[in-house]
Every structure is written in structure tokens, then in C-alpha cells.
Amino acid sequence: MVGRPFTSSGCANCRKRKIKCDLSKPECARCIKRGTLCLGYDRDRRFLHHNIISQPTRTGETKRPVRQLIDHIKPLALGTEFSVSAEVRTQLFSTFMDTFFASNTRINGKDDSLYFLMARFPILAGESEALDRSMIALASSFLAKTKNDRWLACEGLGIYNTALNAMAHAIRLNSSPTFNMLYATIILHTFETMNNSDTSLQNCFIHVQGATAIIKQYDFKGQDMDNLAKAMLTRQKWAAAHFMINTRLGFDVDQECLLLQRDRSPIDQMFGLLVEWSRLRHDLQRIIGSGNCSREACGELLQRCFEVERKLHVDWLNGPALDLDGKPVLTCKDGEWQESSSMPKFDQLFYDFDNLSVAKTYLLYWVISLVTSRVIYEVQKLLDGHCDSMQMVSYAGKILRSVPYCIQRDRQMSAVHVVIFVLSQASRCYTICGMREEFERCQQIYHLIALRGFDMAAHAAEKHLADWYITHN
DSSP states (O other), X not given: OOOOOOXXXXXXXXXXHTOOOOOOSSXXXXXXXXXXXXXXXXXXXXXXXXXXXXXXXXXSOBOXXXXXXXXXXXXXXXXXXXXXXXXXXXXXXXXXXXXXXXXXXXXXXXXXXXXXXXXXXXXXXXXXXXXXXXXXXXXXXXXXXXXXXXXXXXXXXXXXXXXXXXXXXXXXXXXXXXXXXXXXXXXXXXXXXXXXXXXXXXXXXXHHHHHHHHHHHSOOTTSOOOHHHHHHHHHHHHHHHHHHXXXXXXXXXXXXXXXXXXXXSHHHHHHHHHHHHHHHHHHHHHHHHHTOOOHHHHHHHHHHHHHHHHIIIIIXXXXXXXXXXXXXXXXXXXTTTOOSTTSOOOOSEEEEOSSHHHHHHHHHHHHHHHHHHHHHHHHHHHHHSOOOOHHHHHHHHHHHHHHHHHTSTTTHHHHXXXXXXXXXXXXXXXXXXXXXXXXXXXXXXXXXXXXXXXXXXXXXXXXXXXXXXXXXX
8 A cells, every 4th residue: 555655844954954853943953053044844935035127107117026936046156154055045135135124015216225226136146256245244144133143143244254355355356346346335334334343333434435436436437327326326325425424534535426427316416415515514624623713714604504505495495306206294193103112202293205215305405404504503603602503403303303204114124224314413403402302312213223223323322322411411
């Protein structure tokens, strides 16, 4: 009599190795002992990735791509020292995509340049050792934080270090920078935002400067930039803007990257005005450092500040801003956005936007307006010994009322870098003005973002808290 053929009920790894599995859940003991990621017991398990396929709508826009089931992405150039199989590396990337980005079909590459970069990775996998290593390092680091997995964290750090070596090797071999070098460098500075070591900020800045150097040498001439190149350029400009405004390294930022491939888009016009603001700040520091605060020099600087304000509030609002999909709307939705007990308590009014791209653009507009107002504030203090801070506070309030929209669960990971960027300026404004309640709201938001895996937010919170105590104690 012929019986049913034997079918193993062990985990995927044990079935593949043809050894007996102890069937422990969620992970079998053999996998734990070997230090490998147990793939579970689902025999029909397949690996996911987000594959970019253009899906144009009637208006010509591209929808966010849907998930596609495949066996695995192309083999990655990671070498044998990474101790897990290619299937597990594929699963790491798939799980990262599912965990990091919310299932929100309304978000697309236009709204979120980081999502677009990640979603295109499977197409380029295997072409560059530096890119493959940097991507898997990023995925491993983030998942290690969310799962509190020390082994995976150590593996992620190890791959990150070898990614740096691979990048150095590629630079030595190539006479000119390549597309994949730029891609890898942007992923590396994203990796550093998830760490809070003493050197993370400096390391991140080095990657940002490196990406700028590559962009300046990359040949954009004679060809139209595809969407991936535009996404990388936009991502790089946001990173450079963050360091320019929010860190002590601001004077060392290579501002040229903010002007590269500049067009008439609302966001690119804002980056151009940011460069103009940086010149105002530089001249203010020069006046203060010289000790010669003449009324003539201060008056000339004030006039230039007023000219930047005119470009912001008249030229931009009545020009490029009209190309955006709507304007911010002050809305009353009591408690609708509060999804966690750790959320700070806001009043009932906050800004709503048609999409995340509009929100990011207006947040940059308010930040540049705020820092320009602060230059005016400082110059007037030099001239008269006192000044009105209400204009600064007004812009900080607009930023704070926009944060609830950005940190909704279906979009928070797509906006988290921008939120850290703008919140830093609101927090500094409240420190200058001694507004403790609003400052504490900023601190709460920082801690909430840090819980999502971005340790740079914790670093910013610590620094601003120290600044508060220095200023008011």
C-alpha cells in the first residue's frame, strides 16, 4: 500500500538544509544556534519587493507602485563574509520596505524621494558592491532597532564599514564618479541619521559633502534627468539644507549643490532663497565678529533682509507657489491625528495639505521665513538693544501646527527627515523667546521620532535641551 509522501513541517532553512527542525516558534532553535534569521514555517512563503512600474494617471502623474511577488531580487554583491543567504538578504530588504514605509497608496515618488530611491533598488541590485552593501546596512540597522536585535545591529554596522571600503575602492578605480556612487553615498548619510553616536553627525556631514562633490562632477549635460536622478538630487538638497541651517557645520556646507539643475519648481526656488539667506547670516556673523556694528553696515544688511522677505512673501507666493497642488488650510480636527499616548497635546487647530509634497514645500518656506526674521531680530538688537520677536514666533507656530499632518502613521516615515529639519528651527525660536510650553512640545515630538528608529532626533533633543538650560539658567 502506497502512503502519502513525506512532507517536512520544519522551517524554510531546515528544509533547505535537509535537517530535522525542532519546530520552535517564532524561530527554531537550530537557526538561533547558527545565528541565522529563521524564515518561518510557511511553505508557500515568497519574497516581496516594491518594483517601480510606471502607472500614469489621466493627469500624467505616476501612482505609487504596488507590491509584486517574486522569488528574490537579483544577487547582491555582498561577498561571503555576510553570514546569511541571498534569500535572507532579500527578505531583509523586503521587510525593511514593509516596516519603514506605511501602506499608503496616496504617497508616490513625487511626495517622497526616499521611497522612490528604495523602490528602485531591486532594479539596480548587483551592479555596485558599494550600493548593495550600503542598502543592506541601512535595512539591517533599521530593523535591528525596531526588533531590538543586537546580532542584526552588529551585522548592519559591519556591512556599513565594508560599504565604506567598497566606496573607497570604487573611487580609486574610476576616473569619474558614477550614478551608483551617488546613490550609495545618499543611502550612507541616511544610515547615519538612525544613529546617535558622538560621530554620527560628523559622519553624516561627510557623506553629504561627498554626495555634493559627486553631483558637481556628474555629467547631467546633454541628457534629461530621469526620475531617479531627480529623486537623488532632491534628497541631497534637503540634507544640505539641514546642515546649512541646523548645525555648527553650516558655514562649511557646499552651497553649490542647492543651485545645481535648478528649475522653476516651487521647491527649487526655495532652495535658491536659502542660499541667499546663508549669505545674510554670514555677513551678520562678520559684523558681530569684527566688533564694528556701525549703523551703516547694519542698515545695509537690514535692507537685504527685507529684499529676501519680498522674494519670499510676494514673488514666490504669487509665482512658483501657484503651481503647487493647493495651499495649507487651517483645520479643526480635535484628536483625530493623535494615535499614541506619547503624542504632545496640541490645540484643535492645525494645518492640513492636499499632499505631502505641498506640506514639505510650505514647511521649507516657513523655515526660511523664520531664519530670515531671526537675522532681522539680531540686527535690530545690535542697533537698538531690543526688538520684537512676534514675527519669528508666528512662523514657528505655523511649523508646529504642520507637524501633526506629517507624523500621521501613514506618512510619518516619508516626512520624518523634514520634520526633524523644521522642528529644530521652531525649537530654537522658542528657546530665544523663553516659551517653555512650546519648547516642551518640540521635545516630545523629537522623542516620538526617536522611537521610530531615528536617533538623530534624540541627538537634536539633547542639544536643544542643553541650549535651553544654558540660556535660561
